[in-house]
Amino acid sequence: MSKLAWGLIGGGEDSQIGRAHRTAAGLDGAFVLAAGALDIDPARARAFALALGAARDRAYGDWREMLESESKRSDRLDLVTVATPNQTHFEITKALLEAGFDVLCEKPMTTTLAEAEEIVAIAQKNRRLCAVNYGYSGYPLVRQMRAMVAGGDLGRVRLVVAEFAHGFHADADDADNPRVRWRYDPAQAGVSSVLADAGSHALHMACFVTGQAVTRLSADFASCIEGRALEDDAQIAFRMSEGAVGRLWTSAVAVGRMHGLTLQVFGEKGGLSWAQEQPNQLRWTPLNEATRILERGGSGLAPAAQRASRLVVGHAEGMFGAFGNIYADLAEVIRARKDDRNPDPDCLHFPSAAEGLHSIAAIHAAAASAKAGGAWTDVSA
Amino acid sequence: MSKLAWGLIGGGEDSQIGRAHRTAAGLDGAFVLAAGALDIDPARARAFALALGAARDRAYGDWREMLESESKRSDRLDLVTVATPNQTHFEITKALLEAGFDVLCEKPMTTTLAEAEEIVAIAQKNRRLCAVNYGYSGYPLVRQMRAMVAGGDLGRVRLVVAEFAHGFHADADDADNPRVRWRYDPAQAGVSSVLADAGSHALHMACFVTGQAVTRLSADFASCIEGRALEDDAQIAFRMSEGAVGRLWTSAVAVGRMHGLTLQVFGEKGGLSWAQEQPNQLRWTPLNEATRILERGGSGLAPAAQRASRLVVGHAEGMFGAFGNIYADLAEVIRARKDDRNPDPDCLHFPSAAEGLHSIAAIHAAAASAKAGGAWTDVSA
């Protein structure tokens, strides 16, 4: 099975997210970095792409150069990942889709709702894959939750409780640190800070697991550190398309919380609870029975969860595996198309552009609701 | 040190809360049950009081009988606990206070806000103690949190996150069970179900630990089981008197959650996290440092926490100890008054009628906000 040709835009040498994408794309050996425009500095970009093994003529100094050159090649890139700063996602993703590339875009997919709608439309029109990296949805036990809900184990879902709390923007003395400050500058971050950044993962997971969309919401935004123009803490009450009630809390000032992404789902027939910091266990409580601890890799899990596991039960898997599952799904879909066959249905779990759009719509609705004193606000997409 | 004379109204033989009060009152040997009107059935009431060791002439069939008789005695009751059904709290507590008794009332102190205000006024006028049993505030490490906030360890408190989630009303087939059904009947339960019942403990704890009152809030109530006239799940955003932001979630349909009362407090200088189900540990994260696990009974705790501990570090203490601390505080205050001295300041942590009033005000404000689509609503008391 020859490797798929992968291109990466952004994600330079010091980039945490770049490393995560490279590791995830290579985890199963499905993708090989064939081309890259990895840095805003052209020289550094080319040097790093070469260091990562790209051929000399595919180590680009700039994404436009890469697009132009790659568009003409016969040995086309099978997938391009966009891991540049947020405000550039739209332009690059749009250009790639229009040129006929399949794309995995970092979240947020775009800055505005109109742009997100445009991306969805272009991808559909051009019949291109456009995935958005809500990477935590790649965790095997998150997929297990989704499978259990879809399979009816919980009955009707009544309630979803999602959280993403961390404390890394809690130091007032560090608030001017450029790596923190831009997140609270509307010019750079848009209408929302912590909800758009951390909270959107929680929101996506609520939708991903329940298979429901957020239809309307009431939000409260707070800036706990003086001088911040955007929220560093948010709470949202919401309702979903098949009637589920939702609660979401996200914070960047929760000192002592690290990467506190958690999801609880409660239905007629039982409840589920999962936490990103201990991703290899899932708590499942059938109604009126004792709580079970489901282990990643354990017997009895759904095929989609089994497939997303790389190690036998008891070992620890982590974020690289989760992100790797997004790439594994995309690899299968791309290969299936090449082979003119249907993809394995257990691989259709990567987050789509439609999901990216929905997240952006929900974030904008939340910002509007917060401004309107918590008024219930419809989510338009 | 002679024992204090204690009277109990309600809390009959099958009553869980009655057993808790008797155990808590007797835990340190400070109180002895001297009189009781323990059951709605006069014969059962007298028989049970006798069985518990009350003298024949103080084993009453009815609280009015008890009040009349006890009011005339020279060997007066030092404290009377009211553990009757909720809708009777006001009438009985009021009568006891007017007759000059010190009272510990189960929560909710009253059904309406006007009644709660009346209780506060009567207690003040008559210079009587009126405590309300937000019993979880008696846990040693809850008092430790309070002491740390008061002592400035957290700096300014920015954010409080309180939860009380359980799943014991999640079984739709059990919804007609009389022990469940009355809680969703506005005629019996008033304006709120799960918030007034479970959630009010979380709300009280947020106030108790921060020393701040809730000033305004935005609420969402949901009835996850069809046919319920009151909420079985609620979420509240709030603001507090010294600027803290608040988040609260409470649920009765969270299958798998048992007695999920938790509190997180985040300030400028650090964060705290405590859970009722593991009450003997408290997590404390100083800003930019590693999380510490503070142990109940461990060295270095605040005097109020040390005093509230009965066992050396490492042993498990539980709810009886917490409730017992409310009684221990009251015993000290009552004794100090008898001895004409100031009470130990580390015993002034029992929840007061003013706190009972504040809880009721907040619950009513939340019900009003939820009805008004989440509109921010002032808490009147």
Added chain:
Amino acid sequence: MSKLAWGLIGGGEDSQIGRAHRTAAGLDGAFVLAAGALDIDPARARAFALALGAARDRAYGDWREMLESESKRSDRLDLVTVATPNQTHFEITKALLEAGFDVLCEKPMTTTLAEAEEIVAIAQKNRRLCAVNYGYSGYPLVRQMRAMVAGGDLGRVRLVVAEFAHGFHADADDADNPRVRWRYDPAQAGVSSVLADAGSHALHMACFVTGQAVTRLSADFASCIEGRALEDDAQIAFRMSEGAVGRLWTSAVAVGRMHGLTLQVFGEKGGLSWAQEQPNQLRWTPLNEATRILERGGSGLAPAAQRASRLVVGHAEGMFGAFGNIYADLAEVIRARKDDRNPDPDCLHFPSAAEGLHSIAAIHAAAASAKAGGAWTDVSA
């Protein structure tokens, strides 16, 4: 139901264990302190007994005085607890049993094996109750484990793993503290320190839960702090009467461990795991199935576990409840004898003198094995 008359020897004002016994004996209101010889200092002993409510003529200055006086009374004590220093247990317990009293003795029951055998013989001959306070066996979920083993849920028990690790004797600078030092002085502590003190609880629990006795063992004793004549860390391999394999580790130098008493039991059909620091949950893994979390007070528990619970599921219970269950059992047996009926079989779980003897035999065998370089050594009783 009139209260049972209880006497206490030892357990004076500053005594942690005295407080625990008083609280446990009074927890359900079954016992009332009728007589006491509570302190080595006669004046303090009498004063404290009076303060606790004993009648003037039953507040004794000395246990011999108490024995002589109480033996003549017609309103006899129903139970006497011995909570004096270890080396006096034998003499006092023996005298009480010979005078016809029922006794609850703190562990260790005696210092030597011969004494322990004598106690068992006297109790049998005089048909007196002689219980030994392996108090952690009173925890509801420890009784649940016992019931599950007895009921065959685990099939044949293959393996028991018991631990009691703490770090409170780890400070070399504190080694001369009298409260620590005596434990490492053979003249006061006998043949073993940490095994006899902490480890014996783990050993007892292994026997209590499996219903098997230790038949032979191989031990390693270590003194991690220089100058200690007795072990502050021990490990034992053992075999049990119905073939179970046993492992035990106990330590007093395990910095960071608090009250690390844990038990794991593994059988043909499943495994159990319990920890004293989180006593309200029990992990149960049926073979080839997911681990379940059994909650104290939850539905489906064995009658002996239900009976030992005082609060509904989700609340925290602790050590007072556990010790209280020993007293509750004894109360039921004493009452049954008074009533000339059979006691509730779910109350026959208090640790007996025979169990106290077995523990002492095992400790002595372990000390002998350790001295003999780990040679496998039979446990004589």
Added chain:
Amino acid sequence: MSKLAWGLIGGGEDSQIGRAHRTAAGLDGAFVLAAGALDIDPARARAFALALGAARDRAYGDWREMLESESKRSDRLDLVTVATPNQTHFEITKALLEAGFDVLCEKPMTTTLAEAEEIVAIAQKNRRLCAVNYGYSGYPLVRQMRAMVAGGDLGRVRLVVAEFAHGFHADADDADNPRVRWRYDPAQAGVSSVLADAGSHALHMACFVTGQAVTRLSADFASCIEGRALEDDAQIAFRMSEGAVGRLWTSAVAVGRMHGLTLQVFGEKGGLSWAQEQPNQLRWTPLNEATRILERGGSGLAPAAQRASRLVVGHAEGMFGAFGNIYADLAEVIRARKDDRNPDPDCLHFPSAAEGLHSIAAIHAAAASAKAGGAWTDVSA
């Protein structure tokens, strides 16, 4: 930085350990699979090597063929991993070392002690790297423990407690499963089963973290399932080269335990506790202070731990990262030799052949001690 050429022997398509090695070797992009003899079946071996990207002339059917061919090439393999069945490790590793290759061998390095000594001697004589894959020692927080001990944070280490308990050989009905049975056949597994398999990881970790060797030990082996010629449960008491006391328990019949590899280290100044199933947190208790939770990736960790981390704090890392750190260390050492410079000292943490030898010596000593009734036995290497 050009990639290092990597060869793999064993680890075919269905092999869990093969996947782990391929993923780990590729995790940072340092190694590329250049040659392989991946399966006992030559055709499958060649096909799979091709599928993994090896050149046609380096996709071998057999390790001897590979050795012969690769020995002649000018573009030599930088590292060869041996992941074949245990009894072949010696022969293959020896041959590779003699041919001048650097080797990473799966554990156990050899079957007999004499063989292990030979490997160490050959590696030394030929100045070749020979590493042994005690892969859990690659976890960042295991390296943190090692650094803290080496840096004196614990003072003198008094006590090490190591465990590796699982329950995957507990099903008597599954005992004839070939994947289980061979482990209890002395002809295939040698003198020990669960100790050599799981327990040796715990033993290695105890040595790795303390920097001490096991000097003598007393062991108890048990076969909990009838008919097993080798132990499925073992306990070992040991002493270490600088005086530390050791305790080890390992089991294959501990139903409910998954991959229960844990290490506790207790010294004069504090204690450490780590568990493989939650590898991203480490508990550190300075003497007389509160326990701290150190997070992987958190600030303040030792350089060796920081270097072994690939993601920011709060994310989950797992086994691939740990194994990847062994490869990262080897890559650095290999590159340094190529560059004729000293390797980064924070990369000298891969387990060496000497450590592989020590493990085998300890296992053989334990088997001998167990046979001799727990007699204390010297560890020869």
